[in-house]
Amino acid sequence: MEFISIAVELVVGYFALLILTKILGKTQITQISAFDFISALILGELVGNSLYDKDISVWPILAAIFIWGSLIFTTEYFTQKSRRFRHIMEGTPAIVINKGKIDFQQLKKNHLDLNQLQHLLRAKDIFSVRECEYALLESNGTLSVLKKPMYENVQRADLNIQPVHISLPLSLVVDGEIVYDNLKIVHQKEDWLMSELNKQGFQSAKDVLYAEWKEGESLLIQGY
Known part of the structure; x- marks a missing residue:
């Protein structure tokens, strides 16, 4: 009992x-x-x-x-x-790096040492403090950073490259099971999906580990 x-x-x-x-x-x-x-x-x-x-x-x-x-x-x-x-109750973000300089008082106030700060910076792909202009320690313990202009990633707008259409990839088969909700989103039926699977040598959805749809591209299908 x-x-x-x-x-x-x-x-x-x-x-x-x-x-x-x-x-x-x-x-x-x-x-x-x-x-x-x-x-x-x-x-x-x-x-x-x-x-x-x-x-x-x-x-x-x-x-x-x-x-x-x-x-x-x-x-x-x-x-x-x-x-x-x-x-x-939730606290407010603290600026631990201000205009490229580490604010020791904010580190001390938030009980954050330099090794921890370096670890958080590396998680943001910043391996040198000199690359960071601003860093904010959020109330949940994560770090939000703003790199110095010369270290920022190049954007399409900077090179005048025309933007491309973005579509959300959707899983149509997962672990041998058809995801019917996603099939409806792509406006297709099960017959279409089976036809696409057959084209790549799969007789049943149960033989498929993962199948992914992306607009304008053929299905990505992987068997077990």
Whole structure:
């Protein structure tokens, strides 16, 4: 019975957290701030600690998740409405490199050492500080940079090259399964797809590991 109880609590906690994440939005995952990090830890602890506590049933878990989720939702609401409250809860970007010079006071204030700064710069393809004009440490810990003009990548506009049409590649077959939603987007039917697969020697979609469509080009098809 103990294993059954743990299994039930795990399943309920899993779906409750999944639903809560969907309600709160993608920022809980992608653009995590200090507040979001604490929220994620506590939500995990609410479920984790309850698994091995025999005195706690499923309903207190759901109640705790609901209450904490309501607090997060309320906080997110006020951060959207109030700039001052947003500053307190989420912080603001810090300029750690200003006009090509490292701002040591900002590094110290944000507990960032030079080795960490160099690591963040390299992640932005900057291997020398002299290439960077501005660098902002975002509230989620990432670094946004603006290179000096002489080190910037050349743009098409700089060379007066006419822009080309851009289309979004779409997966039509993944792991032997046809992605019908994408097939509708490209305004094609299954018969057309099978015909294209047959042209490249595939008798069935189940023989295809991956097939990708791109406007103006033939299908990219790879078997297992």
